Amino acid sequence: MASNLMRATQYSKYGGGVADLKVVEVPVPTPGKDEVLIKVEAASINPIDWRLQSGYARPFLPRKFPHVPGIDAAGEIVQVGSEVKSFKAGDKVVTALGNGGALAEFAVAKEASTVSRPPEVSAAEAAALPIAGLAAHQSLTQNAGLKLDGTDPKINLLVTAASGGVGTYVVQLAKLANAHVTATCGARNLDLIKSLGADEVIDYKTTNGKVAKSPSGRKYDTVIHCTTSTPWSTFQDSLTPNAKVVDTTPGLGIMMSIALKKLTFSKQQISTVFTAPKKENLEFLVKLVKEGKLKPVIDSKYPLSNVGEAWAKSSDGHATGKIIVEP
Incomplete structure (x- = not known):
């Protein structure tokens, strides 16, 4: 590389919000023996990124400041560690970064959480995949x-x-699982979600804070709950006796609900998701995109110089699909 410096997004403390995001010049990181150095072509922002900044996992994450955020990255390998066997310089890849670092021109990733990106999958599409x-x-x-x-x-x-980022994938993957899918979203996205395979789509603003039975009168065997604005208990009358409710945005309320369900010996199950970036699962998703069976929905793209705008749009909570940042 001509220079050992790169542009990277940093924030310096918990709770600083967009005002604390800065694009600065920092040294290009050096990969460890089981790591690869990636020239980032696209990264995406996830809610966990700005939740960590707000202090969601304080004092454990971030571990130190200043911190370069971002977990999802796609790009080209420019250097490999001494023990890396699966990749070489020039390989196109997508990865999930355990300690952040994606919102930069270069990022270091573990070989174990990095997968190949075929030419049929663009950098933006790949970067939209890992966490969501x-x-x-x-x-x-x-x-x-x-x-x-x-x-x-x-x-x-x-x-x-x-x-949302997770919801658009749930709809498509659930159809591969032979499910009859009912989906809630805002009015402006009804046609999009229908096009992704949903059998029934409900404008959430017409439900008066409730999630009633599907328009065809079905009760739900499974709920994948991707919002914090509606408590899971609003589904209670629309669930089958053995229903499973999966909360993708876990908080204290859902933890208490899980404990209560166990105490009452209900056959209905509630669980939460703490995403584990398993390599074989990411490879599976990339393969689906390559084959045209899964479509990453991209809300918007921003240059790294406008990362604050991308961050603000994500934290506003109304993006359709994924927000991409391109160095």
């Missing part, structure tokens, strides 16, 4: 116990906030 796609995949397969090969009996599934 893996959360959707884990919700359906590990938490709800569904198979994504269509061999399960048809179930009735509700996904809330279906036009």
